[in-house]
Amino acid sequence: MTSTRSLFASALLVVQAIATPTWLRNDDATAVAASVNDVATLGYASVAGGTTGGKGGQVVQVSTYEQLAAAASGNEPKIIVITGPIMAEAKTRVGSNKSFIGKNSRAELIGNGFSIVKSKNVIIRNLKISKVTAKNGDAVTVQASTHVWADHLDLSSDREHGKDFYDGLFDVTHGSDYVTLSNSHLHDHYKASLVGHSEKAAEEDTGHLHITYANNYWTNIGSRTPSLRFGTAHIFNSLFSNVTDGINARDGAQVLVQGNVFVGMAKPLYSVDKKGFAVASNNRVLGQGAVGGGESKAASLPSPGKLSSVPYKFDLMSVDQVQMSNPTRAGNTLTF
Template sequence: MKSFIILASFITSVFAQNCSLPFGQCGGSNWNGVKCCTSGFTCKEMNVWYHQCVPSNEVVPNSNPVVSNVVPSNAPAKSIPTTNAPIINNPAPQNVNYVASNASSSSALIGYASMNGGTKGGQGGQTTTVSNQSQLVAALKGNNAKIIKVNGIIQLTSDVTVNSNTSIIGANKNSGFTGAGLKFKNASNIIIQNLKFSYCLGSNKDCINAQKSTNVWIDHCEFFNDRNHGKDYYDGLVDFTHACDYITISWNFIHDHYKASLIGHSDSNSGEDTGKLHITYHHNYFKNVGSRLPSLRFGTAHVFNNVYENIENSSVNIRMGAQALVESNVFRNANKPISTNLDSSQEGFVVQRNNDFGNTANTNSITKIGNLNTVPYAYTNDNVNSVYNLVTRGAGPN
């Protein structure tokens, strides 16, 4: 009998060690790892792509626990500390690249941010949950790997600096920032996902202001201000300047604003920007915007499978020798869908193919044909006939 108990204890111990650690991944689409959790934790479905081991007492009825997380009943129970502290540090989940479950196509990282070693954000670091500006600022310190989960809308009184090796992810579809924005300078390896940005009136008047930063992925976010003021009351929603490089902007809902996305800030900055500013825009929904979708100087852009609706002045503006491949986008009531000769002293270059211009094709202003016929990464180009429904339903936070 004694030998049986020892053997049972040994089996239980081995079983528990082979399960996911607290707050680790335990399931989800394409997950090939273990699907059980250590004692005291339950595998909870966060979305179709990601299931996580959370304390069993946090799983409420109808919260979709995954039944394959059973640990033998005689496994020793762990003591789960409780705290009222607003910041909670936990081991990082094993996959930190959030994928919104409302998207009809996968939102895995593709585009220029997948190059130059890739963009992993805070993978391997601790997860911290924040709900106000002071907690956010504290969590962002340093260049160590870190994952910051934003719970609710945080009122920012000033722009907040984001350092390298960071993921900032909304806890739900109504999490994000208002009042000011995020700024990156001399940073790298940053992921921003599932967040709402609005009414950004910090020192830069941008929601995202990035300078001299590389490998940045902006995914499944919403950006908006208003059009009740002059076009310079706010500045940009998502701006990358001063030799930023290897950027992907995907599955975002960008709306109700004048000047949305500036890439390269000045006609006179060729010395710094030439050979940089590689950026991909895909599956974004631009609606009720004035211009800059994007406005690109000197750099290289791949713009595909986006929707442009009710664009007042101009949509894709490629200038100052920049090169762009613009394909399989949908334009609805979008003035000047593609231009190469606006606003600067030198023209840009465009290859355009298979775009749906609706009734605005005659307002195109493509004066220079470029040579960017291919891009150096794999991607799936959705049929332009399905892009409108695909993007309008899938863009934005989940």
């Protein structure tokens, strides 16, 4: 009988036993111009009616937490442009049909993030969000919500505190659906991105939790890059560096993993608890093997999956392109 490990040996990862390279984020990279009226054109957020956010609604500029919280409420279409740093120990509750836009690289939320609960049609772009403590949730929380596009974000905390001092950077739970996280830099954090909050939530989550992770840059992360229960995820064109535990497919999750680069990781793609499923191709690992080490629970490779295509068009870059471009392209690098 062919083992799960051997089934993945040829298709999963191209392992290159060479010295681990170092990439430096270039914060002075030329910013890319974008429009506040942009809509989701990538990933699951672009299908089943799409994600338009506040397009066509009032455009307001905010520079304080009070202004941000007021603008975020209600369900009328609105484009909210954040013009500078906002520091507050709080969470911003988000209504439906909203676009949150960081005007430039100075737009930053410190200690406060977005709570998208029972809402739909939300866009968040070009923002730096940092140091949201666990009592205030995640940098971005998506619960019981549909059609969310998070793009060109810089999400972080620190790893000087214990792993539970902060919660997640981008967590998608409670039957949420049609979500895309793209062109973002997730870094300096323990538990980055959880999809599916509990093994007991099969009834709520099965058939939902469709999520795309595209063109992202993950650095200095402990785990959950992402961790998925029950959902359906497409993870492509992403660079993972100095990450302890990689993509964790569990509790029946189906994952398609394409065109990613994993640097110095013992477990780029693995499964714990009840098995998840994966199809993987055109990925590269630099320095470490495909499985083992780094987590208290016994880990193994996911079982061969059935997710081999997605209902949207996308461009798969070469792994060389991913290595070179993601460190400078991912994050809050847009201007409006």
